[in-house]
Amino acid sequence: MRIPNLTMSDALVLRLNTLNVKQTQFNDQLASGQRISLASEDPEAASRILSMRSEQSNLQVYTKNADRVLGVAQASFAALDQLQSISSRAGELAALSNSSTVSAAERKAYAVELNQLIKSSIDAGNSTFQGEYLFNGANSSVQPFADDGAATPAALVTSPSVTVAGTTVTSGSATITVPSLTGLAVGQTVTGTGIPANSTILSTNSTAVPPTITLSNNATAGGTVSLAAAYDGASIAVSNSLSISPFTSGTSNAKIADFVTRLIALRDGLNNTTGAADGGTAAIAAARANLLTSENDVIGILADNAAMQTRIEAVKTQASSRFDNLGSLISKDADVDLAQTTVNLTRARTAYQAAMQAGAQMLKLSLLDYIP
Numbered sequence: 001m002r003i004p005n006l007t008m009s010d011a012l013v014l015r016l017n018t019l020n021v022k023q024t025q026f027n028d029q030l031a032s033g034q035r036i037s038l039a040s041e042d043p044e045a046a047s048r049i050l051s052m053r054s055e056q057s058n059l060q061v062y063t064k065n066a067d068r069v070l071g072v073a074q075a076s077f078a079a080l081d082q083l084q085s086i087s088s089r090a091g092e093l094a095a096l097s098n099s100s101t102v103s104a105a106e107r108k109a110y111a112v113e114l115n116q117l118i119k120s121s122i123d124a125g126n127s128t129f130q131g132e133y134l135f136n137g138a139n140s141s142v143q144p145f146a147d148d149g150a151a152t153p154a155a156l157v158t159s160p161s162v163t164v165a166g167t168t169v170t171s172g173s174a175t176i177t178v179p180s181l182t183g184l185a186v187g188q189t190v191t192g193t194g195i196p197a198n199s200t201i202l203s204t205n206s207t208a209v210p211p212t213i214t215l216s217n218n219a220t221a222g223g224t225v226s227l228a229a230a231y232d233g234a235s236i237a238v239s240n241s242l243s244i245s246p247f248t249s250g251t252s253n254a255k256i257a258d259f260v261t262r263l264i265a266l267r268d269g270l271n272n273t274t275g276a277a278d279g280g281t282a283a284i285a286a287a288r289a290n291l292l293t294s295e296n297d298v299i300g301i302l303a304d305n306a307a308m309q310t311r312i313e314a315v316k317t318q319a320s321s322r323f324d325n326l327g328s329l330i331s332k333d334a335d336v337d338l339a340q341t342t343v344n345l346t347r348a349r350t351a352y353q354a355a356m357q358a359g360a361q362m363l364k365l366s367l368l369d370y371i372p
Contacts, residue, residue, distance in 0.1 A: 022348040036333075045333040052326045058240065059323045063316060066238040070312045072246035076134045077305045079127035080248075080298060083259065086117050086124070087295040094266055094288035104272065104279055111270035115152050118263045122147055122156075125256055135253045136160045137231030138187065144253065145260065156261060161230035161254035169194045171222040174202075174215045178227065181211045188229040189250035194221030201229065230254045238315050244308065252301045259294035262287055 036042050036049070093110045096102070125145040127134050136144035137160065144160035147153030162183030169176055171194065178184065181204055188201045196217040203214045233247025248256075268274075269283030276283065 022344075042333075049330055049333050052330050056323055056326050056330075059319050059326075062237065062239050063319050063323075065236050066312055066316045066319070069236050069238055069244055069246040070309060070316070072129050072132075072134065073305055073309045073312065075127060075129040076246070076248060077302065077309070079124045079134060080302045080305060082124045083121055083256065084295070084298045084302060086121050086263075087259065087291065087298055090114060090117055090263055090266060090291055091288070091295060093270075094284060094291060097270055098281065098284050098288055100278075100281060107270040107272070107280065107284075111267045114263065114267040114270060118147070118153055118260065118267060121260050121263060122153075125160075125260065135248055135256055137233045137247060137250050137253060139231050140233070140247065145257070152267070153264060155264065156257060159254075159257040161228050161250065161257050164227045164229070167192065167225050167227040169219045169222055169225055169227075171220060172218050174218045175212050176215060176219070176227070177208075177210055177212050179210060181206055181213070184213060184229055185231075187231065189232050190215060190227060190229045191251055191254070192227040193225040194219045194223065195225075195227070196220055200232075228254050238312065239319065242315065244312065246308070248301060248305070252297075252304075255294065255297040255301070259291075259298065262290045262294050266291060 036046055093114055097107050097110050122145045125135050126143055132140035133142065133144055134140075136142055139160075143158065145156060146158035148155055148157050164178050164180065164184065166179045167176055168178075169192070184201060184204060186201050186203060190199050190201055190213075191197075195215065196219075199215045199217045201213050202216050205212045205214070230250030230253050232250045233245040235243040235245045237243045266284065266287035269280040269287050272280035272283075274280070274283065
């Protein structure tokens, strides 16, 4: 039975078109180095590639966040290290002057140096990183420390923490009565006798008389206490499951304020501003004991900061490793195998040429070729 020429020509054209498409595809792959140019060419692989590239994009954002967190932590560490050095020198001055054999003139000389240490500690407390204050929690746009402007500062007039005396605490209740809401705001960390650790202000009520605040935890003891409140720093996401605040906590910032206040108390003791009969010896001894507490506080804050930096470095290392691993996986799905694709292109060209030659032979035939 003879097959019509039209049928053979249609089959030949279809075959040639198929081989031409393959040649074009292989040429494109060799030129771009990519196995897939359209999702329809391999939907499953394309879906995997898009998902992995999305994860890579997220990792880049998290890495930038981690760099920022690390920068804040390192800047904070430098300032805290300066405070620790100031604390050590202040402790030395307190030890040198804490003796009845030291003259008033010698103590006043120590006080002059201590006054410079006070100013240096305030400067360290006002350290910034990229325009943000490091030791004022979420209020990072507001300067946390300032003295009264005197050549020999008598007190801090600005502090990252607020102390509210005469606060009424009821055991088992989260509602606390305060004389005033000045300086208190939702989100602040609150400390005081009978108040559990890590308690924060959930809400304030200015219409109550006297006003009240509601904490995140119930008080464990009752009475009238002095309440201290300060802002914690904002947290920053460094992975899809971890957010870290690079700023010192509100409680830590309050301890820094206490440290500066204790430096002032030591200087006043050295100057014997109260005119005590002992020449200020008792005041110096009390200030020295308080400064030892502050030095331990600063060392503890430094340790927490160092631990946080170690954690951030580990997160960055893990993110970098995951990013590289995703790149390898994407390459396996997206990159072309040059050797195999070259072989495939050669086969497609050979098949195309063979089809052309066979078609030419078949299309030469006519009815006359079948007449005896």
